């Protein structure tokens with residue numbers, strides 16, 4: 194199935210995909226309430242993939258991060274696959290598809306904050322920029338053509354993304 198934006202009624206299922214990882218000791222109800230209220234979760238587009246039976250297989254959040262030049266860039270986040278479906282390529286497919294669709298419409302710079310080993314995202318062309326200022330356990334990564342990235346990082350107007 195082609196990937197698509199999540200419908201509002203699907204957001205609870207989307208949030209549940211990361212409950213085991215991001216609950217931080219909260220009950221499911223408290224975790225879901227926090228997700229519904231989180232500005233970072235309401236400020237972007239949730240992309241989802243589904244299988245032939247209509248079961249959601251993976252989700253991720255995409256924020257618009259305009260560059261100093263005005264060119265578009267996308268900040269990815271909260272990639273999650275339901276625990277019982279992990280390790281089957283769903284997360285990888287969704288990441289690759291979001292990048293492919295955005296590249297086709299002219300976006301050539303992508304960011305994300307990795308809470309896991311960066312090697313997973315290096316497979317998609319992301320490189321490590323450094324620890325997140327707000328949350329040093331997260332690693333800021335970027336994906337762009339190398340010269341483009343060097344130019345962007347040298348631009349004094351460029352501010353490190355902080356959408357998470």
Ligand SMILES: CC(C)(COP(=O)(O)OP(=O)(O)OC[C@H]1O[C@@H](n2cnc3c(N)ncnc32)[C@H](O)[C@@H]1OP(=O)(O)O)[C@@H](O)C(=O)NCCC(=O)NCCS
Pocket residue numbers: 210211214251271272273274275278279280281282283284285286306307308309310313
């Ligand atoms: C990370 C995650 C989205 C991957 O989704 P998935 O559908 O299982 O992904 P795929 O099947 O395409 O890829 C699986 C790969 O992810 C890697 N991976 C999963 N969790 C990982 C972790 N914590 N650290 C490093 N790599 C990890 C696996 O080792 C596997 O590698 P392999 O292909 O060499 O076997 C999924 O494990 C998940 O939902 N985790 C909980 C939420 C989370 O931590 N998200 C990432 C936030 S930065």
